[in-house]
Amino acid sequence: MALIETVNLCQRYGGQYVLKDVNLKVDRGEVFGLIGPTGAGKTTLLRLIDLIDTPSSGKIYFDGVDTAASGKLRFELRRRMAFVLQKPVVFNASVYDNVACGLRWRRVGKRATRQKVEDMLEMVGLSAYKDRNARSLSGGEAQRVAIARAMVVEPEVLLLDEPTANLDPVSAATVEELIARIIERRAVTVVMTTHDMSQGQRLADRIGVLMDGSVLQTGAPREVFSFPRSRRVAEFVGVENIIDGVIVSNEDGLVSVDAGGKTIQAVSALAAGERVCACVRPEDVILAVSPPSSSARNMFAGEITRLVSAGSIARVEMDCGFPLSVLVTKRSVDELGLEKGKRVYASFKATAVHIITKGKAD
Amino acid sequence: MAEIWNGFIRAIELIISLDPEVMEIAGRSLMISVTSALLAWAICMPLASLIHFNRFLGKRALINLIQTFYSVPTVVIGLFVFVLFSRAGPLGGFNIMFTPAVMVVGQTLLITPVLLGLTISALSGVDKSIVDTARSLGASGLQAAFVVVKESRFAVVAAVVMGFGRAISEVGVALMVGGNIKGFTRVITTAISLETSKGDLELSIALGIILIIIALAINLALNRIQQRS
Incomplete structure (x- = not known):
């Protein structure tokens, strides 16, 4: 009790x-x-x-x-x-x-x-x-x-x-x-x-x-x-990348979300046609300057729009068809020569994407 | 001009030599006004708590009414007490007319509204979070009320000191119900009033200086209290 x-x-x-x-x-x-x-x-x-x-x-x-x-x-x-x-x-x-x-x-x-x-x-x-x-x-x-x-x-x-x-x-x-x-x-x-x-x-x-x-x-x-259950909770608990989209297919739990022309792959039980938000934590995204050969299902190219340093961590904001925030170490910024306007490749796993159905408490 | 100057010199002499008559009058003034202030506090503290801690219809109006009586003329209180305690009056049986006792009654009545009003605002001046904290720590309603009273203590003492100041400086009540009887009900203010009309400026000025010294002391005390709270 x-x-x-x-x-x-x-x-x-x-x-x-x-x-x-x-x-x-x-x-x-x-x-x-x-x-x-x-x-x-x-x-x-x-x-x-x-x-x-x-x-x-x-x-x-x-x-x-x-x-x-x-x-x-x-x-x-x-x-x-x-x-x-x-x-x-x-x-x-x-x-x-x-x-x-x-x-x-x-x-x-x-x-x-x-x-x-x-x-x-x-x-x-x-x-x-x-x-x-x-x-x-x-x-x-x-x-x-x-x-x-x-x-x-x-x-x-x-x-x-x-x-x-x-x-x-x-x-x-x-x-x-x-x-x-x-x-x-x-x-x-x-x-x-x-x-x-x-x-x-x-x-x-x-x-x-x-x-x-x-x-x-x-x-x-x-x-x-x-795993925030709604967009508002996601925003409040600090999920910075909340991308709106529609599920276009679900193959054995692997969904493809159409986000304004780009396709994000994620793990979810939701069926095609469902309007969703795809949440990606900035620390789960990996940045590279050349197309990476990783097994990550999601890979997007884009330009850095903003770079903000905060101590040993830097926040990179990029535009890859949708805005995406990425956290990298200050060291990576130096090693990769990251700066505003530079073209980079962001990748993240399908399991790093958390899918929220829309309309739920929205 | 010389007369005033001589009066002033003589007054200082009276004070420094601790002239028995001056000291006796000043002592009585202090005694009566301190008693009145304490009596008024004993009445106002529970009454103010009762008003502050209870919610009732017309509370605001009651507080406004109390505040109206802040500036009640002393002679009106004097008249009221006179009517009450004169031989034919409803409380004439006490037979205290023209005694220090009736002066205490009069001055207490005079300063009760001020003291009551100021005590209520002292209690409402205590932050609401004090009550919440006390209750959340397991205080009963009465215990929490006691905490508020305790928190307001400096402001309440300041109110009592102010009441004392009004009591010692008033002349209407003291004259009308005390009668300014030498050696019995004569106080500083009534003595000044009488001696001045008699032309004895020395005694008047000496008592006036003492009254101002008392006022100064009250002010200093108030300042100290306000700093502490």
């Missing part, structure tokens, strides 16, 4: 749907990542799960119990969870008092409180700051206090709302490392939101893509990133 389950969950503000028919299941001990662009409804969903807000319609089950039963029940269930808000919020009190508050509200004894708070401060690396006013801390430190304050009550569920979104890169890395340690060490179920897909990929066991208030796809990170 899932620890948290939402059934047809809807939230409306002023007649507008912020969440629409969200059905999610999170198992005990799982790390579930909610990814989606800003404004997709991620925070709204977390607030509903934490039982801070009540949904317009739909149900939330916690450990099999319908949370709508009574205010008292919601309060008791809320005490089994802890929520770290996106903006680091600390009370105008010492770091120690901040971390201790959840225990005090639960009437935990003084000695036990001291022990737990000190252990937790040790874990987040803020023992030396325990007497300082939490308001005087930096954003990253404040977020660590917020995480310690949430974890000290030993929640069954930890809800994290974009825990690193408001932090500088160094603080963000520290906080993410702390979250990774918590996930590793403790038997806690985590639901976290992020618009940083790579963070979701690093931390989550399973990912849900939330866009415009609806969950478009859930699955293991690898599955979601490699």
